[in-house]
Amino acid sequence: MFVADFINGEWTDLRIEPYGSLDLHPANAALHYGQSIFEGMKAYKNEKGEILIFRGDANARRLNESAVRMCMPEIPEEIFMEGLLQLLDLDRDWVPSGKGASLYIRPYMFAMDNYIGVKPSDTYKFIIFTCPVGAYYSKPVSVKVETEFTRATEGGTGAAKTAGNYAASLFPALQAQRAGYDQLLWTDGKSHSKIEESGTMNVMFDINGTLITAPTNTGTILKGITRDSVIKLAKDWNKPLEERFLTVSQLEEALKNGSLKEAFGTGTAATIAHISKINVNGQDYLLPEKGPDAFSNKVLNELDGIKYGEIADTRNWIVKI
Structure with a gap:
């Protein structure tokens, strides 16, 4: 999963690390006051084995629109897209083949302050993780x-x-x-x-x-x-x-x-x-x-x-x- 931390007013420590559990403080602000936003998108594999991402830039823009409404920092589109591209390139074998199958992509951001009190957090975490999926609805x-x-x-x-x-x-x-x-x-x-x-x-x-x-x-x-x-x-x-x-x-x-x-x-x-x-x-x-x-x-x-x-x-x- 791709991970970035917002600390002291900037996005830092951009990294790809193994998918795993998160260590959260009991007073984590997102758990208590709901500063949490996300996106949903998909990647597909064509007959040549190339990975295709559908309108990822639009997801990046919409995530930032949600961030503004929720008093959260915007994440630069280049960080969003470069993190996504490197993650999918690394995990290209994780993208399923065949019509109807795709790789679901979940970018999300949430507050990371360890503080009990109603105010916007000063620190945040941004993560992108993925999972292969089939058809969402099998019938009307x-x-x-x-x-x-x-x-x-x-x-x-x-x-x-x-x-x-x-x-x-x-x-x-x-x-x-x-x-x-x-x-x-x-x-x-x-x-x-x-x-x-x-x-x-x-x-x-x-x-x-x-x-x-x-x-x-x-x-x-x-x-x-x-x-x-x-x-x-x-x-x-x-x-x-x-x-x-x-x-x-x-x-x-x-x-x-x-x-x-x-x-x-x-x-x-x-x-x-x-x-x-x-x-x-x-x-x-x-x-x-x-x-x-x-x-x-x-x-x-x-x-x-x-x-x-x-x-x-x-x-x-x-x-x-």
């Missing part, structure tokens, strides 16, 4: 619209990829899973009338041929890198697209009248997660099966082709080792 997912619990509110930390956001989502997500659903569709914290995002993904809806996805300028929704990639492809392909909130009532009406052609999540783990069932106001609605010409399948094939080196990278999304 079922989701439930959540109108009681809240993931994020305006003025909060919803746009930051910080540990506390996920802790807050665990209880309602568990209730949904016990009821037979894979994920929640979170609604806004004020009125619970607008769809925001899913548990581990941004979400998109194709209604009468127009792709609709929630905007990310409210501070409540994570700026997904896969979401951004899908939007760029949709614009390149002249797919009608609206970055706006879809209300719960509009979603329910589209499900009832059949104008919702497909819904899917976008994220690093699954890339595209097809949604097969949506529960709204206690009623389950089944979505039609996706044909090969469905936009979600087309964009999934395009992104997978770029990530595995089967399709030319014309957008400079890939860094090759």
Whole structure:
């Protein structure tokens, strides 16, 4: 794993060391006050055995956006990327081969002060570790619209990829899973009338041929890198697209009248997660099966082709080792 320490106002002691346990003080500030942020990204292996990293620079930028919100130091992009590249070059045999397989990469930063008191830490640790993974979802997912619990509110930390956001989502997500659903569709914290995002993904809806996805300028929704990639492809392909909130009532009406052609999540783990069932106001609605010409399948094939080196990278999304 790649490790760096922030001490006396600078990142120092940059190193790659064997993956192992951390020695933490009982008064570690991250454990008590939640200064912890992370990223999720993947590396792929092409037929030549080369390692391909998908949009790593975007992850570095988003990590720093989270750092600013959480009163943590930004990590220079050159440290982030050089540490990542050297780590993957050293561990290139750890990257699995084959379609659907990849190396999951977890960069994260957390407070290291040994101090009980509510204030930003003065010291931090940044780590990147990896693990090989297969497909995140083996089948389309079922989701439930959540109108009681809240993931994020305006003025909060919803746009930051910080540990506390996920802790807050665990209880309602568990209730949904016990009821037979894979994920929640979170609604806004004020009125619970607008769809925001899913548990581990941004979400998109194709209604009468127009792709609709929630905007990310409210501070409540994570700026997904896969979401951004899908939007760029949709614009390149002249797919009608609206970055706006879809209300719960509009979603329910589209499900009832059949104008919702497909819904899917976008994220690093699954890339595209097809949604097969949506529960709204206690009623389950089944979505039609996706044909090969469905936009979600087309964009999934395009992104997978770029990530595995089967399709030319014309957008400079890939860094090759």
